[in-house]
Every structure is written in structure tokens, then in C-alpha cells.
Amino acid sequence: MESFACNEFLGEKKMPRFNTPVRILIHSYRHRLVDSDNVSGKAAIDALVHAGILADDSPKQVTEVSFRQTKIKSKEEEKTEIIIQECHKKGG
Numbered sequence: 001m002e003s004f005a006c007n008e009f010l011g012e013k014k015m016p017r018f019n020t021p022v023r024i025l026i027h028s029y030r031h032r033l034v035d036s037d038n039v040s041g042k043a044a045i046d047a048l049v050h051a052g053i054l055a056d057d058s059p060k061q062v063t064e065v066s067f068r069q070t071k072i073k074s075k076e077e078e079k080t081e082i083i084i085q086e087c088h089k090k091g092g
Helices: 042-050
Strands: 003-005 022-030 062-071 079-086
Touching (some): 022 042
Parallel strands (some): 022 062
Antiparallel strands (some): 022 079
């Protein structure tokens, strides 16, 4: 299974395009943690489609979305990482 951090590709001429099913992990580094139900990846996933990184955001393309938060010391360090992992068929 190969994974890419999207920020590694932003600004480069060729963006990766995932045509296979993927899992997405949205990892937020926050000074103040929020309730789990307050974290949403809809806008980020829509942006991945708009940028051509994902073919679409259908359940066939995006099989799983998970969220993680890590508490950090200062607001200046806040960031969000989006990790995309390709899902490969077993046995072939």
C-alpha cells in the first residue's frame, strides 16, 4: 500500500491522480482539541476532487475517511495533514 501526504505535491506541475479506491486520514494538529463530531473532512475531500487528485468522492472511490487530532503547544504550530492511501485488491 502506497501513501502520499498531499502537501508534498502542492505547487508541483504534476499532481498525482488516484483512480483506484483510497482511504483518507485527516490528521489535525490543534492547540485546543475539539469534540470528535466537530471535525469534518467534506471541504478537504471536495478540494482534492476539484484539484484533480481524486477522480471523485463517491463511496466507490473513497472507501474510508478517518480523523485524528494531536494536541500541540501553540496556535502558530496548527496544521492539518491529509494522507491518502491506495487500496489494492487482495490476491491480484
